[in-house]
Amino acid sequence: MNSRSENTVCFEAPHDRSPGSTVWGRLRRDRWAMLGLSSVFAFFLLAVGAPLLALDVPIYLKIDDERSFPLLSELFNRLFFESAVDIFFNLLLVASPAYLSIWGIVRFFGKSLIRSRRHLLFSLTALHLGLFALVTPQHFGGHRNPFYRTAAVTDYTRMIETLKGDGHSVQFLFPFFRHSINLSERGRTFRPPSRDHLLGTDQQGLDNLTQIIYGTRTSLTIGVVAVSIYVLIGVVLGALAGFYGGWVDGVISRFIEVMICFPTFFLILTLAAFVENRSIFHVMVIIGLTGWPQVARLVRAEFLKQKALEYARAACALGLSERRIIFRHLLPNALAPVLVTATFGVAAAILIESSLSFLGLGDQTAPSWGRMLNNARETPRVWLVLGPGFPIFLLVCVLNLVGEGLRDALDPKLRK
Amino acid sequence: MREHSPNNRPADEPAAPLLRVENLKTIFHTQKGVARAVDGVSFHILPRETVAIVGESGCGKSVTALSILRLIASPPGLIAEGRMLWGEEDLRKAPPDRMRALRGAEIAMVFQDPTTSLNPVFTIGDQIAETISLHQGLSSIEAREQALHALRRVQIPDPTTRIDQYPHQMSGGMRQRVMIAMALCCYPRLLIADEPTTALDVTVQAQILNLLRQRQEDDGTALLLITHDLGVVAKIAHRVLVMYAGQIVESATTMDLFQRPRHPYTAGLFRSAPRIDTHAPLTPIEGMVPDPVDYPLGCRFHPRCPWAIHRCAIETPPLRVAPNGNSACPHLRACWLAEAHPEGDFSSAPPPASPASSEVRT
Numbered sequence: 001m002n003s004r005s006e007n008t009v010c011f012e013a014p015h016d017r018s019p020g021s022t023v024w025g026r027l028r029r030d031r032w033a034m035l036g037l038s039s040v041f042a043f044f045l046l047a048v049g050a051p052l053l054a055l056d057v058p059i060y061l062k063i064d065d066e067r068s069f070p071l072l073s074e075l076f077n078r079l080f081f082e083s084a085v086d087i088f089f090n091l092l093l094v095a096s097p098a099y100l101s102i103w104g105i106v107r108f109f110g111k112s113l114i115r116s117r118r119h120l121l122f123s124l125t126a127l128h129l130g131l132f133a134l135v136t137p138q139h140f141g142g143h144r145n146p147f148y149r150t151a152a153v154t155d156y157t158r159m160i161e162t163l164k165g166d167g168h169s170v171q172f173l174f175p176f177f178r179h180s181i182n183l184s185e186r187g188r189t190f191r192p193p194s195r196d197h198l199l200g201t202d203q204q205g206l207d208n209l210t211q212i213i214y215g216t217r218t219s220l221t222i223g224v225v226a227v228s229i230y231v232l233i234g235v236v237l238g239a240l241a242g243f244y245g246g247w248v249d250g251v252i253s254r255f256i257e258v259m260i261c262f263p264t265f266f267l268i269l270t271l272a273a274f275v276e277n278r279s280i281f282h283v284m285v286i287i288g289l290t291g292w293p294q295v296a297r298l299v300r301a302e303f304l305k306q307k308a309l310e311y312a313r314a315a316c317a318l319g320l321s322e323r324r325i326i327f328r329h330l331l332p333n334a335l336a337p338v339l340v341t342a343t344f345g346v347a348a349a350i351l352i353e354s355s356l357s358f359l360g361l362g363d364q365t366a367p368s369w370g371r372m373l374n375n376a377r378e379t380p381r382v383w384l385v386l387g388p389g390f391p392i393f394l395l396v397c398v399l400n401l402v403g404e405g406l407r408d409a410l411d412p413k414l415r416k
Numbered sequence: 417m418r419e420h421s422p423n424n425r426p427a428d429e430p431a432a433p434l435l436r437v438e439n440l441k442t443i444f445h446t447q448k449g450v451a452r453a454v455d456g457v458s459f460h461i462l463p464r465e466t467v468a469i470v471g472e473s474g475c476g477k478s479v480t481a482l483s484i485l486r487l488i489a490s491p492p493g494l495i496a497e498g499r500m501l502w503g504e505e506d507l508r509k510a511p512p513d514r515m516r517a518l519r520g521a522e523i524a525m526v527f528q529d530p531t532t533s534l535n536p537v538f539t540i541g542d543q544i545a546e547t548i549s550l551h552q553g554l555s556s557i558e559a560r561e562q563a564l565h566a567l568r569r570v571q572i573p574d575p576t577t578r579i580d581q582y583p584h585q586m587s588g589g590m591r592q593r594v595m596i597a598m599a600l601c602c603y604p605r606l607l608i609a610d611e612p613t614t615a616l617d618v619t620v621q622a623q624i625l626n627l628l629r630q631r632q633e634d635d636g637t638a639l640l641l642i643t644h645d646l647g648v649v650a651k652i653a654h655r656v657l658v659m660y661a662g663q664i665v666e667s668a669t670t671m672d673l674f675q676r677p678r679h680p681y682t683a684g685l686f687r688s689a690p691r692i693d694t695h696a697p698l699t700p701i702e703g704m705v706p707d708p709v710d711y712p713l714g715c716r717f718h719p720r721c722p723w724a725i726h727r728c729a730i731e732t733p734p735l736r737v738a739p740n741g742n743s744a745c746p747h748l749r750a751c752w753l754a755e756a757h758p759e760g761d762f763s764s765a766p767p768p769a770s771p772a773s774s775e776v777r778t
Contacts, residue, residue, distance in 0.1 A: 319520035
């Protein structure tokens with residue numbers, strides 16, 4: 001027991017005692033939370049690295065003496081990847097070596113440039129979102145996009161066989177699972193799990209495992225984006241209500257109460273029924289528009305508490321503007337409960353999306369776990385039900401572990 | 417010499433006051449009714465001067481200070497009447513932008529509780545630098561340099577390390593120093609200190625008071641000190657305003673007031689403070705502070721005053737100059753009895769229930 005307490009002392013970084021690092025220190029000691037966090041990170045890596053894991057396009061191809069990397073251009077091929085979600089993750093995959101090296105260079109050589117790790121993370125995120133915003137509209141716009149590639153070859157397997165038959169020397173390296181994400185293979189429907197198809201094939205002849213891997217992208221994006229939308233709305237409304245009080249608080253609080261009266265899932269169902277040609281973005285927005293009251297209530301309560309503390313008045317006495325006091329001084333102090341709610345919210349949003357897709361009210365084209373379950377319901381096969389069902393269970397589970405851990409780390413008094 | 421005789425006025429005493437408060441009335445709308453927290457307070461502060469406001473909890477001294485900076489939360493509170501002249505400018509009518517520019521730059525404030533008056537999520541350097549770059553428009557590197565300088569000026573040991581620390585890594589006294597550094601970082605002309613030493617232990621109190629006095633002498637800042645600690649007043653104030661129930665009941669130089677209080681309330685305050693030189697038992701002032709929603713008629717102190725006469729319950733005594741006082745700084749008090757008996761001494765023990773006072777009580 002004694003040696004253990006010494007260990008815990010060692011975990012506290014003596015120099016950096018920022019609130020963030022204190023929380024991180026506590027979180028690191030929570031094994032379940034770390035298990036959850038590393039699993040979520042693994043899901044994230046799976047989402048980013050999906051094309052390296054499962055695609056029927058070679059990563060490296062050498063025909064006679066001509067070397068090429070077809071996967072690189074394939075990542076921005078409209079026929080393969082038409083949704084913005086895929087573009088985002090493909091861009092992240094391509095740019096990640098650059099980001100990692102920027103991170104490394106700045107951390108080791110330019111500590112004076114950017115003082116905190118957090119700032120660096122923010123800048124890189126901003127850079128990525130900027131790139132994404134630059135690429136996406138052009139991608140949908142068509143040919144002027146430098147990243148845009150027409151599919152020169154649609155079936156590399158057949159091409160390679162033909163070339164071999166013609167007597168060319170061909171060297172190639174395919175992703176781990178050599179299956180297409182959208183080209184159905186006739187005659188291969190409903191194959192049970194085998195060496196070729198680890199989790200079998202579905203009614204269209206698509207490889208089940210490949211679909212699940214790409215479904216990670218959809219689920220993670222839905223969770224994070226939907227929650228970001230409602231956290232943003234909730235924080236702004238809650239902050240205004242809590243800080244200003246009076247009629248502002250009255251109006252916003254009544255609005256919150258009205259929203260909370262509706263059963264959220266049925267509200268989402270109703271809204272979803274109104275939208276034609278639902279894409280996953282519609283689903284995100286719908287979840288985002290219905291989830292905010294909970295966050296707003298938390299933030300409002302936290303603001304009521306924080307604004308009564310003397311530092312808020314001191315900030316005012318130093319001549320800071322109200323906007324600055326609200327968003328720079330009070331908000332960081334009010335965010336702890338929001339962080340916990342948001343983590344649970346990501347899990348909830350993933351479940352909601354799955355439920356919507358299962359009911360046929362989700363995006364009918366995106367590779368989503370819920371949609372796969374819906375398809376499996378029509379033509380039940382064990383591998384088609386458990387295949388997408390298990391990842392939903394696992395991701396929601398590990399997200400809840402992270403949430404629990406965060407809650408304990410942010411407020412150790414609650415632990416009992 | 418001023419170290420030991422704080423009531424010596426600054427030598428270069430200019431005529432124009434830095435701040436002149438006239439008939440200030442601040443009210444709060446409560447469920448019980450309108451609470452008149454500050455009810456017709458007038459005073460002035462000269463440049464480089466230290467003025468103390470003394471009184472029990474709830475007498476309106478903090479509200480007076482907050483009113484000057486217009487920090488009264490506006491739905492329940494309201495600065496209903498009066499003028500607060502900052503030079504030629506009435507702070508009561510100043511637009512919000514102008515107030516923001518004044519706060520922190522010209523008038524700064526130090527609060528009572530250093531444990532909550534710093535933002536826990538920022539390093540102290542960031543917090544000081546934020547104020548500096550806001551008011552002086554400096555770049556972040558220059559502001560950090562200035563923040564370091566501000567920390568040095570309040571004698572924080574090892575400022576280069578401390579500047580990157582968070583408030584929770586510091587002791588209460590150290591945090592109060594940081595608060596003072598923040599308040600003084602833009603060299604304000606008036607510093608309002610609201611019970612700056614109440615939450616600190618005695619040795620640290622003395623350090624903070626010395627620091628305040630030293631900064632004040634070096635920077636030429638005027639100091640408005642809100643306190644209920646007469647020891648603190650004796651140590652650094654030039655002039656004292658005694659407040660009771662939202663009004664000023666006595667105003668004099670520290671020396672005059674301590675030598676001879678001319679208001680029964682002030683005398684009562686002295687008698688309830690422990691002293692080393694006499695062994696007289698402590699005699700607290702009987703009764704409770706009156707409810708600001710429902711002040712008693714006449715002199716607001718009369719229900720608790722052992723000397724009260726019939727007139728005290730009917731007419732409100734005006735704040736008038738006491739005779740035989742210092743002509744440069746007149747001794748003012750609001751008391752009928754003191755006017756009737758200018759030589760009356762309230763510093764002795766209260767009389768046995770006199771006919772007059774019993775008449776009032778019944």
